Amino acid sequence: MTGGQFLGDGPAVLAFDVGGTDTKAGLFDEHGSLREIVRVPTPYSTDGSGDAVLTQLAVLAGQFAARHPDIAPRAAGLIVPGLVDDDAGIGVRAENLGWQNVPFRDAASATLGAPVAFTHDVRAAGTAEYHLGAAGRFRNVMVVVIGTGIASALFIDGKPYSASGYAGEIGHAVVDVGGAPCACGGNGCLEAIASAGAITRLYNRDAAAPVAGAREVLDLARSGDALAASVWNTATDALGLALSQAVALLAPEAIVLGGGLAQAGNALFAPVEERMNSFLTFHRRPVLLPATVGENAGLVGAALGARSLLAGAQA
Amino acid sequence: MTGGQFLGDGPAVLAFDVGGTDTKAGLFDEHGSLREIVRVPTPYSTDGSGDAVLTQLAVLAGQFAARHPDIAPRAAGLIVPGLVDDDAGIGVRAENLGWQNVPFRDAASATLGAPVAFTHDVRAAGTAEYHLGAAGRFRNVMVVVIGTGIASALFIDGKPYSASGYAGEIGHAVVDVGGAPCACGGNGCLEAIASAGAITRLYNRDAAAPVAGAREVLDLARSGDALAASVWNTATDALGLALSQAVALLAPEAIVLGGGLAQAGNALFAPVEERMNSFLTFHRRPVLLPATVGENAGLVGAALGARSLLAGAQA
Numbered sequence: 001m002t003g004g005q006f007l008g009d010g011p012a013v014l015a016f017d018v019g020g021t022d023t024k025a026g027l028f029d030e031h032g033s034l035r036e037i038v039r040v041p042t043p044y045s046t047d048g049s050g051d052a053v054l055t056q057l058a059v060l061a062g063q064f065a066a067r068h069p070d071i072a073p074r075a076a077g078l079i080v081p082g083l084v085d086d087d088a089g090i091g092v093r094a095e096n097l098g099w100q101n102v103p104f105r106d107a108a109s110a111t112l113g114a115p116v117a118f119t120h121d122v123r124a125a126g127t128a129e130y131h132l133g134a135a136g137r138f139r140n141v142m143v144v145v146i147g148t149g150i151a152s153a154l155f156i157d158g159k160p161y162s163a164s165g166y167a168g169e170i171g172h173a174v175v176d177v178g179g180a181p182c183a184c185g186g187n188g189c190l191e192a193i194a195s196a197g198a199i200t201r202l203y204n205r206d207a208a209a210p211v212a213g214a215r216e217v218l219d220l221a222r223s224g225d226a227l228a229a230s231v232w233n234t235a236t237d238a239l240g241l242a243l244s245q246a247v248a249l250l251a252p253e254a255i256v257l258g259g260g261l262a263q264a265g266n267a268l269f270a271p272v273e274e275r276m277n278s279f280l281t282f283h284r285r286p287v288l289l290p291a292t293v294g295e296n297a298g299l300v301g302a303a304l305g306a307r308s309l310l311a312g313a314q315a
Numbered sequence: 316m317t318g319g320q321f322l323g324d325g326p327a328v329l330a331f332d333v334g335g336t337d338t339k340a341g342l343f344d345e346h347g348s349l350r351e352i353v354r355v356p357t358p359y360s361t362d363g364s365g366d367a368v369l370t371q372l373a374v375l376a377g378q379f380a381a382r383h384p385d386i387a388p389r390a391a392g393l394i395v396p397g398l399v400d401d402d403a404g405i406g407v408r409a410e411n412l413g414w415q416n417v418p419f420r421d422a423a424s425a426t427l428g429a430p431v432a433f434t435h436d437v438r439a440a441g442t443a444e445y446h447l448g449a450a451g452r453f454r455n456v457m458v459v460v461i462g463t464g465i466a467s468a469l470f471i472d473g474k475p476y477s478a479s480g481y482a483g484e485i486g487h488a489v490v491d492v493g494g495a496p497c498a499c500g501g502n503g504c505l506e507a508i509a510s511a512g513a514i515t516r517l518y519n520r521d522a523a524a525p526v527a528g529a530r531e532v533l534d535l536a537r538s539g540d541a542l543a544a545s546v547w548n549t550a551t552d553a554l555g556l557a558l559s560q561a562v563a564l565l566a567p568e569a570i571v572l573g574g575g576l577a578q579a580g581n582a583l584f585a586p587v588e589e590r591m592n593s594f595l596t597f598h599r600r601p602v603l604l605p606a607t608v609g610e611n612a613g614l615v616g617a618a619l620g621a622r623s624l625l626a627g628a629q630a
Contacts, residue, residue, distance in 0.1 A: 083597060093597075140478055154564075156471050163455055166566030166599040173563035174556065174594045185596040241489065245560050248488035249469075251481030279489045281500040282398060282408075284481040 006132065006300055007032025013306035014064065014076040014112070016057055017121060017298045018042055020096050020148070023053075025060040026299045029071050034303075036064065037296070042097060050091060050102035053080075054111050061112055075309045077117045077124070077302030078108050084120035085165040092165060117305030123162060124301030125293070126153020129256050130160075131304055133292040138253040142246060143291065144170060146239075147259035149183075150191040154250070170246060171195065175238045190242045194235040196261045203231045218264055236268065240275025244283075247276070251284050258291025265290070321447065321615055322347025328621035329379065329391040329427070331372055332436060332613040333357055335411050335463070338368075340375040341614045344386050349618075351379065352611070357412060365406060365417035368395075369426050376427055390430045390624045392439070392617030393423050399435035400480040407480060432620030438477060439616030440608070441468020444571050445475075446619055448607040453568040457561060458606065459485060461554075462574035464498075465506040469565070485561060486510065490553045505557045509550040511576045518546045533579055551583065555590025559598075562591070566599045573606025580605070 007028055015026040023042045027035045038060060043052035057078070064073070082094025089105025105118035119127075126143035129135040135143055135155065144152040150171030154161045161167050171191035172184050179188025180202065192198050196214035203217045204210040206227055211217055220228035243255060261268060273288045293300055322343055330341040338357045342350045353375060358367035372393070379388070397409025404420025420433035434442075441458035444450040450458055450470065459467040465486030469476045476482050486506035487499050494503025495517065507513050511529035518532045519525040521542055526532055535543035558570060576583060588603045608615055 152564075156476055157474070159472070161471055161565075163566035163599070167564065169563045169566070169598065172596065172598065173560040177556065182596075186594060241492065242560075245488040245557075246564055248484045248486075249467075249482065249561055249564060250476075251478035251484070279501060281487065281497075283484065283487065284478070 006034055007303060007307065010307050011074045011310045012071045013303050013310075014061055014073045014114075015299045015302035015306060016060070016076065016078045016108075017124070017296075017302060018053055018078070018080045018097075019121065020081050020094075023056060023060075024296070024299055025057075025064070026296070026303065027064045027068060027071060027073065028303045032303075034296070034299075035068060035071065037299070038063070045098035048098060048100045050099045050104055050107065053097075053099070054104075054107055057108055058111050073114065075115045075117065075306040076108065076112050077119075077304070077306035078104060079119055079121045079124040079298055079302045079305075080104060081121050083165050084118075084123075086119045086123065086162045087164060089118050115306075115309045117302070117309050119302075119305060120151075120162070120165060121298045122151040122168065123153045123160060124299075124305065125258060125291075125297035126155070126301065127160065127304055128293045128297040128301035129153075129258065129291050130155055132300065133297070134256045134289040135254065140250065140252045141254045141256065142168075142170075142250070142252045143256045143258060144243075145259040145291075146195060146257060146261035148195060148197045150195045150259075156250075170242055173242055173245070175242050190238055193238040194242075196259075199231055199235050199261075202234075203228055214261055215264070218267055222267070232267075233271070236271035237275050239268075239272045241279060243272065243276045244279035247280060247283055247286055252286050253284075254287040254289055256289050256291050258293075258297060262290055321349055322618060322622065325622050326389045326625045327386045328618050328625075329376055329388045329429075330614045330617035330621065331375070331391065331393045331423075332439070332611075332617060333368055333393070333395045333412075334436065335396050335409075338371060338375075339611070339614055340372075340379070341611070341618065342379045342383060342386060342388065343618045344383075349611070349614075350383060350386065352614070353378070360413035363413060363415045365414045365419055365422065368412075368414070369419075369422055372423055373426050388429065388621075390432065390621040391423065391427050392432045392434075392619070392621035393419060394434055394436045394439040394613055394617045394620075395419060396436050398480050399433075399438075401434045401438065401477045402479060404433050430621075430624045432617070432624050434617075434620060435466075435477070435480060436613045437466040437483065438468045438475060439614075439620065440573060440606075440612035441470070441616065442475065442619055443608045443612040443616035444468075444573065444606050445470055447615065448612070449571045449604040450569065455565065455567045456569045456571065457483075457485075457565070457567045458571045458573060459558075460574040460606075461510060461572060461576035463510060463512040465510045465574075471565075485557055488557055488560070490557050505553055508553040509557075511574075514546055514550050514576075517549075518543055529576055530579070533582055537582070547582075548586065551586035552590050554583075554587045556594060558587065558591045558601075559594035562595060562598055562601055567601050568599075569602040569604055571604045571606050573608075573612060577605055
């Protein structure tokens with residue numbers, strides 16, 4: 001993925017995607033090319049602070065500076081998972097990373113000595129799809145990322161909408177009252193039925209031989225495994241229902257599906273679209289589109305955020 | 316309701332609320348007082364045009380002019396039901412009134428000889444609640460009107476959001492897959508289960524003696540009628556579920572409930588809030604508030620729309 005012309009000309013920037021398992025760091029040069037990408041394990045915060053993460057960002061920035069003395073990044077984009085208050089610049093919480101109410105934006109800016117754009121990982125991926133990918137032709141559009149979990153980024157009348165970090169949580173809308181338990185503490189959330197993680201878990205719960213991922217469940221379904229087909233169909237039905245509910249409320253012109261599960265292509269898109277449309281009558285039917293920016297969409301969105309801090313500046 | 320100081324000082328305006336059964340016309344004076352309100356049956360359009368409605372508006376405006384020669388309205392607000400494209404000024408369709416794609420805004424402006432603000436009846440009621448009522452303290456808020464049907468007006472980051480007329484149709488989000496048939500052609504829509512019309516219909520379907528309205532169903536439920544209690548509880552459960560789904564997606568700070576069913580007060584609000592919150596975990600819980608503008612909220616919203624066309628003008 002490195003070396004691609006992603007962003008166009010503009011200031012060089014750093015981008016950090018702090019994930020639940022790994023952190024990806026990227027260096028974008030003055031042509032908007034991703035010159036290097038580094039992946040390291042994300043440190044767990046034992047004290048509730050984000051200090052270990054911040055230290056790691058400084059180390060990664062130092063490595064880039066040493067290896068690329070010709071590139072002088074002038075801002076950074078930082079994205080994290082969990083509940084994120086974009087406006088306040090705070091990582092409110094991320095249960096599986098151990099922090100709470102960390103003022104990441106200001107702390108990272110002090111650590112790196114540069115302005116920092118800070119947001120949620122899925123909203124950053126949405127920004128990338130909106131500015132460089134499938135979503136940009138539309139003023140009202142949802143970008144739904146289906147991976148281990150499910151979340152979405154909303155663009156309303158051409159602007160991102162985050163509601164202090166609480167918007168877009170379609171993965172934690174209940175689609176099956178009293179259904180499968182969800183990591184959030186609820187039951188029957190979309191994420192507990194239709195995420196790649198849930199598909200794997202629900203198959204393995206009843207299967208004779210466990211699988212490693214949702215892709216295998218799909219392969220088994222295609223080869224005639226009734227349990228796999230049932231789990232897959234339940235997932236696509238739930239996605240179709242949840243999307244139809246979002247359509248009734250928001251009437252997006254398009255819905256972009258990304259994340260690991262969207263790699264399934266037509267095996268996902270066809271049944272989800274059919275199910276969604278089966279619930280729509282007079283409603284405006286959205287176009288369902290695959291995400292196009294690719295696996296580094298979050299990182300690209302972080303870089304776009306960093307660039308936007310320098311709007312008007314020249315490379 | 317007439318004579319109340321609703322809008323504050325500003326230009327005199329006309330307001331027309333073309334409803335599915337009746338049309339209400341109101342004359343607001345330079346102090347923002349509703350000086351007269353007239354109610355007449357809405358004419359059905361046999362030819363698909365809105366001509367009969369437009370003729371009626373002219374007659375009503377003429378009557379106001381004759382009876383109130385001291386008041387010179389400088390603009391009008393017109394609201395209609397069905398599918399309404401605010402931006403284009405078009406009444407796209409209203410099945411039970413017979414029109415299709417009527418350019419109401421421009422036609423009414425030509426008929427009345429004044430600028431016309433045109434929108435959907437529920438969005439106008441939302442505007443009234445946002446500017447004069449319960450919703451105005453919040454930047455992100457839903458105003459849900461529960462009457463014969465169910466629809467909502469959305470305010471996102473302080474601005475009304477209509478998506479060319481398709482947004483806010485929470486009444487036509489499916490909450491019971493394969494459930495009761497809905498007037499829209501779907502099944503299991505919220506409106507088919509939890510509107511005042513549905514509550515009446517679902518009770519009468521199985522009751523020994525039919526009732527005239529949802530209020531009677533509530534009275535029967537309170538007096539121990541098991542069928543009435545079941546219908547009422549199913550309705551409030553469905554409302555709680557649908558609102559929780561909207562919260563997951565939009566995270567409004569508040570949800571305002573208006574329309575006839577909201578007159579039930581705590582018998583509606585308490586179970587709906589309890590049910591909604593039962594589906595929320597990390598989500599931001601919205602405040603649930605009753606609408607405060609009253610039964611003429613649509614008309615008041617229409618008048619506010621007319622006033623906004625004259626922004627900056629003096630009375």
